[in-house]
Amino acid sequence: xxxxxxxxxxEEIVETDLNEGKYKSIITRxxxxxxxxxxxxxxxxxCLNFGLAKKYGGSxxxxxxxxxxxxxxxxxxxxxxxDIKWLGFEWSxxxxxxDYFDTLFEYAVTLINxxxxxxxxxxxxxxxxxxxxxxxxxxxxxxxxRSIEENxxxxxxxxxxxxxxxxKVLRAKIDMAHTNMLMRDPIMYRIKHAHxxxxxxxxxxxxxxxxxxxxxxxxENITHSICTLEFIPHxxxxxxxxxxxxxxxSHQYEFARLNMTYTVMSxxxxxxxxxxxxxxxxxDPRMPTISGFRRKGYTxxxxxxxxxKIGVAKRExxxxxxxxxxxxxxxxxxxxKRVMAVLDPVKLIITNYEEGxxxxxxSENGPDESLGHRSIPFGKELWIExxxxxxxxxxxxxRLAPGALVRLKSAxxxxxxxxxxxxxxxxxxxHCTYIPESKSGQDTSGISVKGTIHWVSVKHAATxxxxxxxxxxxxxxxxxxxxxxxxxxxxxxxHIINNxxxxxxxxxxxxxxxxxxxxxxxFCLDKDSTTEKLVFNRTVTLKDAWSKEVKKx
RNA sequence: UGGGUUAUUGUGUAAAGGUAGCACUACAGAUUUUGAUUCUGUCUGUCUAGGUUCGAAUCCUAGUAACCCAACCA
Numbered sequence: 261x262x263x264x265x266x267x268x269x270x271e272e273i274v275e276t277d278l279n280e281g282k283y284k285s286i287i288t289r290x291x292x293x294x295x296x297x298x299x300x301x302x303x304x305x306x307c308l309n310f311g312l313a314k315k316y317g318g319s320x321x322x323x324x325x326x327x328x329x330x331x332x333x334x335x336x337x338x339x340x341x342x343d344i345k346w347l348g349f350e351w352s353x354x355x356x357x358x359d360y361f362d363t364l365f366e367y368a369v370t371l372i373n374x375x376x377x378x379x380x381x382x383x384x385x386x387x388x389x390x391x392x393x394x395x396x397x398x399x400x401x402x403x404x405x406r407s408i409e410e411n412x413x414x415x416x417x418x419x420x421x422x423x424x425x426x427x428k429v430l431r432a433k434i435d436m437a438h439t440n441m442l443m444r445d446p447i448m449y450r451i452k453h454a455h456x457x458x459x460x461x462x463x464x465x466x467x468x469x470x471x472x473x474x475x476x477x478x479x480e481n482i483t484h485s486i487c488t489l490e491f492i493p494h495x496x497x498x499x500x501x502x503x504x505x506x507x508x509x510s511h512q513y514e515f516a517r518l519n520m521t522y523t524v525m526s527x528x529x530x531x532x533x534x535x536x537x538x539x540x541x542x543x544d545p546r547m548p549t550i551s552g553f554r555r556k557g558y559t560x561x562x563x564x565x566x567x568x569k570i571g572v573a574k575r576e577x578x579x580x581x582x583x584x585x586x587x588x589x590x591x592x593x594x595x596x597k598r599v600m601a602v603l604d605p606v607k608l609i610i611t612n613y614e615e616g617x618x619x620x621x622x623s624e625n626g627p628d629e630s631l632g633h634r635s636i637p638f639g640k641e642l643w644i645e646x647x648x649x650x651x652x653x654x655x656x657x658x659r660l661a662p663g664a665l666v667r668l669k670s671a672x673x674x675x676x677x678x679x680x681x682x683x684x685x686x687x688x689x690x691h692c693t694y695i696p697e698s699k700s701g702q703d704t705s706g707i708s709v710k711g712t713i714h715w716v717s718v719k720h721a722a723t724x725x726x727x728x729x730x731x732x733x734x735x736x737x738x739x740x741x742x743x744x745x746x747x748x749x750x751x752x753x754x755h756i757i758n759n760x761x762x763x764x765x766x767x768x769x770x771x772x773x774x775x776x777x778x779x780x781x782x783f784c785l786d787k788d789s790t791t792e793k794l795v796f797n798r799t800v801t802l803k804d805a806w807s808k809e810v811k812k813x
Numbered sequence: 814u815g816g817g818u819u820a821u822u823g824u825g826u827a828a829a830g831g832u833a834g835c836a837c838u839a840c841a842g843a844u845u846u847u848g849a850u851u852c853u854g855u856c857u858g859u860c861u862a863g864g865u866u867c868g869a870a871u872c873c874u875a876g877u878a879a880c881c882c883a884a885c886c887a
Contacts, residue, residue: 266827266835293887328886384885393883395815429885439816441883450885469887492818493882514818516880521824527887569836571826573819576880580824583837593850627850658848667846700846712846779847806848 268572270308270513274316274484286318286483290344290351291473293325294336294457296527297542297549298343300563300584301518307567308515309486310349321480322351326358327472329456337457339542343550348560353480357472358458360479364467365419367475367505368430368448372411376504377448378404379414380431387429390436391444397437398444404433418451421464425451430465434500442493443500446470474498477510485510488517489574518570519578522731523548524739538749539732545786545797546732546753556729557774557784557799559595562588578737585800592774592782592799597625600636600669600714601762601777601796603726605643607718608660610674612693613640618719621700623670626776634765638671641718643761645779648713649690651679656809658711660690667712669778673698673705714778721761724794727786728755760796767794774799 267275277283288309292298298306313320322344326332344351371377380387380403392398406414418428430449438444448471453464474497477485485498495512502509519525524533525548533539533547542549545556553563566587570579619638625631644660653661660666665675674692682688698705735741735748769775769785775796777783782799789795 268826291887295887325887331886387885388883391883393815396883397815398883426885441816444883447885452885466885468885473887489818490881491887493816496817516819569825573826575819577825580837583825586837589849598847656848669846671846673846703846709846711848714847776847776849779849802847802849804848809848 269574270312270484270486270515270572271315273513274312277483278316283483286313286316287321287481288313288318288484288486289321289323289355289477289480289482291323291325291476291487292340293328293331294333294340295328295331296336296531297339297551299525299527299530299547299549300520300553301525301548302343303347303550303563304518304567304570304572305486305488306344306347306349307564308572310351311567312484312486318483319352320349321353321355321482323355323357323476323480325469325473325476326356326456326458327467327469329452329454329466332457334457339551343554346554346560347550347563355476355480356458357467357476358456360472360476361459361463361467363479364472364475367507368415368467368471369412370505371432371448372415372430373408374504375408376433377411377430378406378433379411379418380404380429380445381427384426387447391441392436394441400436401431401445404445415449418449418465419463421453423451425453427451432471432497432501434497440493440496442470442497446497470494470497471501474501474510474512475505475507477512478502478505478508481508482510485512487512487514489514490517514574515572516574516577519576519737519739520548520584521578521581521736522733522738523581524733524745526739529739529745532746533732536746538746545727545729555787556797557782558588559591559774562591565591581731588800589782589803592776594628595626596774596776596782597631598623598776598778599763599766600716601724601726601760601766601780601783602643602645602714602716602721603728603757603760603777603780604646605761606646606649606687606690608642608644608674608690608692608715610640610642610694611677611691615640618717621670623700636670636763636765637717637720638668639717639719642668642715643718643721644668644690644713644715646687649676649679649687651687654810658709659713660692660711664711665707665709667698667700667709669712669714670700671715672696672700673703673707673709714780716761716763718761720764722764722767722794723759724762724766724796726757726760726783726796726798728757728798729753730755762794762796769794776802 290309310320390399429447431445434443436444449465543551543555566584620635621638649660672694674694678691680689730753732753734750738745738748775783781801783796786795786797
C-alpha cells in the first residue's frame with residue numbers, strides 16, 4: 261500500500277501503529293540536555309521528531325533533560341529554543357524533566373515499596389568493582405538486602421540532606437549477573453548538593469537519566485520516543501521501569517546519529533574547541549553548531565532539506581559535507597541577491613573613457629525576475645580581481661590578458677592594452693580601452709567574448725572586512741583518527757580580508773540578507789558589523805570548474 | 814573472551830522472493846553577460862562462503878568486519 265512512499269523505518273512503525281489503532285495520534289518529543297549548543301546532528305533529530313508529528317498530525321514537546329544541575333545552564337536553554345525556532349519548528353509544550361522531580365520521587369518510593377529498589381552506601385569505586393565486566397557477572401552489594409522500611413527511611417534522609425555527595429545512592433534491584441550491564445542494579449538517584457537552574461536548592465538528590473527519561477516520556481504520553489543508537493541497551497531498562505511502575509507505555513526507537521565529514525559532532529569535543537579558544541565561541545561560523553551555521557549564512561530551509569535527504573536508518577554513517585553544501589547552494593541560488601565585490605583588488609583604467617564621468621548602469625539582482633534590478637555606478641577607474649588577469653594567458657583562459665577582450669559584468673567589453681608592474685613584479689595597474697557600442701543590454705558591437713568579470717568603481721566603492729572560512733579539520737573523520745582529534749585541525753580555516761571593495765548598494769545590507777558576490781560565493785553580513793565597518797562572512801563558495809581545470813594542468 | 818546493533822557503488826539511502834532505483838560526489842558535453850545556474854550523458858554496488866528456489870540484496874546455515882555497553886553523564 262505504501263509502495264511509492266519510501267518510508268523510513270520509523271515512519272513505517274508510526275503508520276503501522278496508526279493503522280492498527282494502537283494510537284489515535286502520535287506525540288513525539290525533542291529532549292536536549294541544556295549543557296551545550298545544538299549542532300547539525302541535533303537538527304536531524306529535530307527534523308525527525310517534529311517532522312513525524314507534522315506528517316501524521318501529532319504534536320511534539322520540547323523537553324529539557326535537566327537532571328544534572330552541575331553541567332546545565334539557562335544560557336543553553338535559551339540558545340536551544342532559539343535554534344529550534346530558527347529551524348522553523350514549534351513545540352506544543354515546553355517541559356523540563358525537573359518539572360517531574362516530585363512525581364519521580366514518588367515513583368522511586370513506589371519501587372522501594374515493591375522491594376525493587378534499595379539504598380546503597382557503597383562508594384562509587386565499590387559499586388564499579390561489584391558491577392563486574394561485560395564478560396564477568398557482577399556481585400550483590402551487602403546493602404542489597406535492606407528492609408523496605410529502612411530503605412524508605414534512608415531515601416527520605418537522602419532527600420532531606422542528611423548525607424553528603426556520594427555517601428549513598430538509590431539503586432533499582434534487578435540482576436547483578438544480567439548480560440546487559442545497565443540492568444545490573446542501575447543507580448536511580450544520587451546525592452548532589454548543587455544549585456539547579458530551575459529548582460534552585462529545593463533538591464539535593466537528582467534522578468539519573470534512566471530514571472527520568474522514560475518516566476518523563478510516559479508522563480507526557482509520548483507514543484514514539486526516538487533516540488540514537490547508543491541508547492539501545494537502555495531500552496530494556498526503559499521498559500522494565502515502565503512495567504514495574506505500571507505507567508503509560510511509551511516506546512523507544514533508535515536511529516543512527518548524523519556524522520559529517522571534516523568536523524566533529526560530540527558535545528565534549530565542541531566544548532573543548534570553545535574552551536581552548538580554537539574558535540571564537542559556540543556560534544563561530546566554522547562550528548557545526550546550528551548557531552554557527554546560522555551565523556555563517558546558512559538558511560533554515562537548506563538544513564531541513566539536508567535532513568530530508570540524508571534519510572533515517574540504523575547503520576553508522578559519515579555524510580559528505582558536499583551534500584549539505586549542495587542543499588545550501590540550491591536554496592541560495594534561488595534567493596540570494598547578486599552583487600559585486602572585489603576581494604583582492606587591482607586597478608583597471610579605461611584609457612578611452614571620459615575622466616571624472618559616472619554612468620549609472622542597470623543590473624539584474626538575480627536569475628529570478630522577482631529579485632528586481634538595481635543601478636551600479638561605473639567610471640574610468642575600476643577595481644577588478646587580481647586573479648582575473650594573467651600576464652601570459654594560459655590555455656583555455658577566458659579572462660583578462662594582454663590583447664584579450666573581456667566583458668565587464670553589466671557594463672562594457674574592454675580590451676587589455678597594457679599593464680604596469682612594480683619592482684617586485686606585482687601588477688599595479690591594467691590599462692584597457694572600452695568598446696562604447698558594447699554596453700550591456702544595448703550591445704550593437706557584434707563582438708562576443710568568452711569571459712565576463714566583476715568589478716567595482718574605484719570612486720564609488722565602499723570597503724568591508726570579509727571573512728573567508730574553510731573546513732575546521734583536514735581529516736574527513738577527525739574523531740576516528742589516531743591520537744587527539746585537535747591534531748587534525750586545519751590551521752588555515754579562517755582568512756580575513758581587511759579591505760575588500762564592495763559596490764555601494766551593500767552598505768545598507770541587513771543581518772538577514774543573503775548575497776551572492778558574483779563569481780566569488782555566497783556571503784552574509786556578520787553580527788560584528790558596525791556602521792563604520794561592515795563585516796561579511798563567506799557562507800560557501802560557488803562550484804568552481806576553473807580551479808579543477810587548473811589542477812588538471 | 815559476554816551481550817546488543819549494523820553490513821547495498823566514493824558517500825548516503827530505496828527495493829518486504831521477480832528489471833538493483835534515487836540523490837550527492839566524480840567525469841564528459843551543450844547553453845551561459847557569474848568557468849555559477851540550467852540541461853544532457855557516463856562510471857562504479859548487494860561483506861564472504863555455502864544452501865533453499867524457476868528466480869535471492871531479501872529466506873536458511875556458517876563465517877568476517879564495524880559500532881555500542883563495565884560514568885553517582887545524557
